[in-house]
Amino acid sequence: MTDTPPGRDGLVDLLGVLAYAELTAFLRLAEDAARLAPTLTDRAALSDLAATEYAHFRLLRDRLTALGVDPEQAMAPFVAAFDDWHVQTTPSDWLEALVKAYVGTGIALDFYREAARHVDEADRALVDEVLADESTSEFAVERVRAALRENPKAGGRLALWARRLVGEALSQGQRVAAARPELAALLVGQDGEDLAEISRMFARLTEAHGKRMSALGLTPGP
Amino acid sequence: MTDTPPGRDGLVDLLGVLAYAELTAFLRLAEDAARLAPTLTDRAALSDLAATEYAHFRLLRDRLTALGVDPEQAMAPFVAAFDDWHVQTTPSDWLEALVKAYVGTGIALDFYREAARHVDEADRALVDEVLADESTSEFAVERVRAALRENPKAGGRLALWARRLVGEALSQGQRVAAARPELAALLVGQDGEDLAEISRMFARLTEAHGKRMSALGLTPGP
Numbered sequence: 001m002t003d004t005p006p007g008r009d010g011l012v013d014l015l016g017v018l019a020y021a022e023l024t025a026f027l028r029l030a031e032d033a034a035r036l037a038p039t040l041t042d043r044a045a046l047s048d049l050a051a052t053e054y055a056h057f058r059l060l061r062d063r064l065t066a067l068g069v070d071p072e073q074a075m076a077p078f079v080a081a082f083d084d085w086h087v088q089t090t091p092s093d094w095l096e097a098l099v100k101a102y103v104g105t106g107i108a109l110d111f112y113r114e115a116a117r118h119v120d121e122a123d124r125a126l127v128d129e130v131l132a133d134e135s136t137s138e139f140a141v142e143r144v145r146a147a148l149r150e151n152p153k154a155g156g157r158l159a160l161w162a163r164r165l166v167g168e169a170l171s172q173g174q175r176v177a178a179a180r181p182e183l184a185a186l187l188v189g190q191d192g193e194d195l196a197e198i199s200r201m202f203a204r205l206t207e208a209h210g211k212r213m214s215a216l217g218l219t220p221g222p
Numbered sequence: 223m224t225d226t227p228p229g230r231d232g233l234v235d236l237l238g239v240l241a242y243a244e245l246t247a248f249l250r251l252a253e254d255a256a257r258l259a260p261t262l263t264d265r266a267a268l269s270d271l272a273a274t275e276y277a278h279f280r281l282l283r284d285r286l287t288a289l290g291v292d293p294e295q296a297m298a299p300f301v302a303a304f305d306d307w308h309v310q311t312t313p314s315d316w317l318e319a320l321v322k323a324y325v326g327t328g329i330a331l332d333f334y335r336e337a338a339r340h341v342d343e344a345d346r347a348l349v350d351e352v353l354a355d356e357s358t359s360e361f362a363v364e365r366v367r368a369a370l371r372e373n374p375k376a377g378g379r380l381a382l383w384a385r386r387l388v389g390e391a392l393s394q395g396q397r398v399a400a401a402r403p404e405l406a407a408l409l410v411g412q413d414g415e416d417l418a419e420i421s422r423m424f425a426r427l428t429e430a431h432g433k434r435m436s437a438l439g440l441t442p443g444p
Contacts, residue, residue, distance in 0.1 A: 031249075054276075
């Protein structure tokens, strides 16, 4: 890999992991919409979020192609981690699907934000375009809050569910970081051993997750 | 309904049936992509078609809302027919999924074309926008033809499958037409009893289906 510019492997990994994340999110949200939505309006709202994820996938795939990279090859290293995450976090009802849509999309956007700190200008434009769609999962917040007003007892179960979503995401994330050191290096800067930077990143991710839990009306938990 | 302009009930039905057709096509194509695609590239290609269907759904829903109609109410009368059609035509492998994507999208586009003959200018613009996306299912033709070159014997099974798709569509279509006379009247002109026009419409639909079968490399059957 001596003829590739520094960081290119990491960038291809980053675009690849985000592309597969979006493609899978699209397919799983569509499945949840078909399987769990209680009304056609709800089904359409979750489908809308799914379609937005697909639009993001298309941007990422086109960027990979423009870089001369086969998108399928770029995504391949991340298939198992995401498929496993989705299998282990299959929602059992509509509220779980909504919490997953909001928390899952939120974590993905956090990664875009982290990535934006370390990529060049062309890729930052792509990241900005993705972040501009942030509002599309807000309907999930409204629906969950309304459900909790009617039935406050559901809060405990959903808070546990959200913790499980994040726990499984962290464990798959560690697996990916161990297998793809260039990607891990990109997210925490070129200096992989900068522990202070890694801990600042985790602080940012934890804070963002706590804000989402509060937005849903759930306590972030111990 | 004396305060609605003539044909409005039919138009709302038409937009409602197309909206639910697109929403369901989106969800089912996404499911087939997740369940049956042999490679990530194939999964992305069928997902692309699914996302296009979703974009059509959004146009139709927005048009219903602009007319002051609740999209959920407009779609409700058609839920059972489409859900039953999809249950009875669940593809068992990737080639069946491709044939269904191409034939199903084709039949939907035929209905847009028939509808375009009878709606006013504002709605014709919407129909034109949908028809402009026609090329998105062409990848299915390439994939099916390539598979038939490798294994010509699959042609018989897929031709039977396509016939079943159309047969089930016709039987659900008759059910819808019987339940929604205004919609049936819109598709064959205000004069519901114009049998010559109905038979011309069926001739056009049959011809279009035959062309699609030939494009796939399949014989239209007896």
